[in-house]
Amino acid sequence: MLKHYTATLTEKNVLAPNVLQLWFDLVDDTLEFKSGQYILLEVGNGFRQYSIASSPQFNKKFELLIDTTPMGIGSQYLMNLALGDHIHFRAPLGVFVLHESNLPKLFLATGSGIAPMKSMLEFMHEMRSPQKRILLWGTRTFEQAYYTDIWKKLGRMKGFDYTFCLSKGDVRDHCSKGYIQDALNDIFLHNSPQSFEYYVCARPTIVESLKQYLAQKSVPESNIFHEKFT
Ligand SMILES: Cc1cc2nc3c(=O)[nH]c(=O)nc-3n(C[C@H](O)[C@H](O)[C@H](O)COP(=O)(O)OP(=O)(O)OC[C@H]3O[C@@H](n4cnc5c(N)ncnc54)[C@H](O)[C@@H]3O)c2cc1C
Numbered sequence: 001m002l003k004h005y006t007a008t009l010t011e012k013n014v015l016a017p018n019v020l021q022l023w024f025d026l027v028d029d030t031l032e033f034k035s036g037q038y039i040l041l042e043v044g045n046g047f048r049q050y051s052i053a054s055s056p057q058f059n060k061k062f063e064l065l066i067d068t069t070p071m072g073i074g075s076q077y078l079m080n081l082a083l084g085d086h087i088h089f090r091a092p093l094g095v096f097v098l099h100e101s102n103l104p105k106l107f108l109a110t111g112s113g114i115a116p117m118k119s120m121l122e123f124m125h126e127m128r129s130p131q132k133r134i135l136l137w138g139t140r141t142f143e144q145a146y147y148t149d150i151w152k153k154l155g156r157m158k159g160f161d162y163t164f165c166l167s168k169g170d171v172r173d174h175c176s177k178g179y180i181q182d183a184l185n186d187i188f189l190h191n192s193p194q195s196f197e198y199y200v201c202a203r204p205t206i207v208e209s210l211k212q213y214l215a216q217k218s219v220p221e222s223n224i225f226h227e228k229f230t
Contacts, residue, residue, distance in 0.1 A: 002090050005029055005039075009085050010061070015146035019112065020066040020078060021053075024087065030059040033092035035119040036199075036227070039064075040090040041074070048074030049093070051115040051201075051227070055122040067112035096201070096227035098124070103197040103223065104132035106187075108180050108210055111139065113201035113229055118147060120199065125154050134187070135162040138180045138202075141169030181213050193217035200226040 007024035015021050038051040054063035068075040081087070098105075098120050107117045114137055124133060139145045142164060151162045151174070164175045165183045176183050184193075198219065200210050207228045214224055 002093065003029075005031060005089055005091060007062070007087050007089070009081050009083055009087070012081070012083060015065075016144050018067060018069045019144075019146060020064075020068060021146075022064045022066060022078065022081070023054075023061060024064070025061045026059075027086070031062055031091060032056070032059060034097040035123040036097040036116040037092040037094040038116070038227075040093055041077075042088045043074050043077040046073060048077075050074075051094075051119070052092075053115040053118045055119055055126060057123065057126050065112050065115040065118070094227065096199075096225055098199075099197065099225065101197055102131070103195065104134070106184075106196045106198050107133065107135045108184075108198060108200045108202075109135070109137050110180070110202040110206050113203075113206075113227070114147070116201055116227060117199065118150065121154055121160070122150070125157055125160070130159065132159050134160075136165055136180045136183045137162065138165040138167070138206075140167050142166060142172060142175060143169070180210060184213070188217065193219050194223070196223070198224045198226075200224065202229065204228040204230055 006027040008027060010025050011023035013021040033052060033056050035056055038049045040047050041050055050064045052062050053065040066078050068079050096116060109117050145164045154160050155162060162174055163183050165180050166175050166177060171177050200207050207226050211224060
């Protein structure tokens with residue numbers, strides 16, 4: 001059920017240029033949600049949607065991951081928020097959530113589209129999910145990637161692997177050169193595209209191009225779940 005909440009900013013970190021990690025404590029309340037869902041944040045006279053980046057195992061605090069590049073009212077509001085400030089929001093919203101199936105899962109994200117996937121992957125890790133899962137995360141350079149300690153920690157668990165798909169710059173461990181589609185081409189050399197379930201989160205044009213690519217590979221639409229960061 002959609003509820004109104006108040007929360008206090010308790011931690012604010014710059015993870016990369018134009019990328020903020022914000023942690024909030026709920027004020028006299030708990031937030032029940034599913035990994036992948038988002039909040040509707042009051043900003044000035046309007047609202048902005050932000051995915052919850054932390055696992056639902058925490059219900060007294062939660063994390064947001066903000067790309068401030070658009071620099072509109074949402075970005076400016078969150079950039080100017082100081083520790084101890086209150087936010088008001090409604091939650092939980094969204095149908096971009098984990099589905100129960102036995103298919104291995106491929107998580108495809110660019111930029112801050114990683115937010116709902118971090119929540120999903122941490123949750124699966126905490127639940128000791130036996131399902132195979134692979135994250136392909138597109139960023140321009142390695143310097144623009146973050147949460148690297150988290151991916152390393154999750155990567156120690158059997159069944160999870162991750163690759164940063166870098167369109168520019170030098171590659172290193174867990175990196176490949178090119179776009180997400182290039183990394184998928186490599187995976188499909190040894191696996192059938194139809195043998196996976198897909199979770200896609202990015203700006204609308206990228207989501208559409210990935211969906212088109214998967215359609216060309218004859219992946220049924222019912223195996224593709226997506227969230228567009230408009
Ligand atoms: C379901 C959902 C979940 C979302 N979750 C997140 C999240 O977890 N983290 C997050 O950072 N955002 C997320 N977004 C996007 C977020 O809601 C805002 O739309 C975004 O932050 C821009 O808000 P703004 O007020 O700063 O800019 P706006 O005032 O909305 O836009 C300012 C201008 O910038 C343009 N613009 C938009 N995006 C970009 C861009 N990437 N680069 C350059 N220009 C741009 C717009 O077209 C507009 O002209 C989500 C969106 C949806 C729909």
